[in-house]
Amino acid sequence: MRREEECKRISLELHDAMGQTLTAIGFNLSYLRNDIPDSCLELLDDIVSIVDDMSNQVRNLSHDLRPIMLDDLGLIPTLRWFLNSFTRRTKIKTKLEAVEFDEYRNENLEITIYRIVQEALNNVAKHAEAKNVKISLKREITRITGFIQDDGKGFDINKIFKEIGEKHIGLINMRERVSILGGTLKIQSENGKGTRININIPC
Ligand SMILES: Nc1ncnc2c1ncn2[C@@H]1O[C@H](COP(=O)(O)OP(=O)(O)O)[C@@H](O)[C@H]1O
Ligand SMILES: [Mg+2]
Structure with a gap:
């Protein structure tokens, strides 16, 4: 079961470290919204949706590697x-x-x-x-x-x-x-x- 242990470690790392980093980026981007020129708003929306997609991908990848729910529930x-x-x-x-x-x-x-x-x-x-x-x-x-x-x-x-x-x-x-x-x-x-x-x- 060494492989499962390794999967668990990577899954937690992805979920906790990467997941939280992406959430922080999302927060900071939403603060920018009030302070940037209108000409940049479309670009900002684009970046927000890319970060959103990335968060979903990280969550799915983490779940595929090791469903953390299994330990919790x-x-x-x-x-x-x-x-x-x-x-x-x-x-x-x-x-x-x-x-x-x-x-x-x-x-x-x-x-x-x-x-x-x-x-x-x-x-x-x-x-x-x-x-x-x-x-x-x-x-x-x-x-x-x-x-x-x-x-x-x-x-x-x-x-x-x-x-x-x-x-x-x-x-x-x-x-x-x-x-x-x-x-x-x-x-x-x-x-x-x-x-x-x-x-x-x-x-
Ligand atoms: N539930 C199923 N219904 C119909 N065919 C199936 C089913 N499960 C497996 N097969 C057949 O058995 C093959 C082998 O499955 P699998 O070993 O999981 O390899 P893979 O999914 O990568 O093709 C499949 O390619 C498919 O032809
Ligand atoms: Mg298959």
Whole structure:
């Protein structure tokens, strides 16, 4: 998990240091507004909107590296936030069903599940032509089980796994993350019948 630690450090740095610097620039620019000639106002607006865009990019980058929310709020609220923004962006409906997850905190497990949902959903947006995705997580006594299921066009798993090595590292990464924690990840998919990723991780 060295890589995750490194991501966390860079993410915090981006969020705190860069984020605050950009906020300060924004403030100073807004003070300028009353003191500059009218001929410069358009240019000022332009700079303000560039700084705004940059703040958003820094926030998104920081979140992609390591969702800080995960540490503050835990897995399920962070997933709800991610799914809301996914739906806003893609118009694909999502439904999250999480059973017995309330007091659950384990950093490695949380980040693994978050990354799997993130990659699976990115695949849905990129490849599936789906209308709906259902995400289910269930905490049992010694394991977490769950799935991510879409109603999209599906794919030929054997064919894709033959090509793996040259490209398609998303599915392989997902499987590797789960196996590091001693769990299993199984993919079910059929042309025209959607895709379902099943996870089963001991805890
Ligand atoms: N939910 C899905 N629906 C349809 N096809 C999928 C889905 N997930 C993965 N695929 C297929 O499997 C391939 C491999 O996925 P992945 O390993 O994540 O690589 P990448 O997304 O970079 O192509 C994709 O290119 C796509 O053809
Ligand atoms: Mg992918």
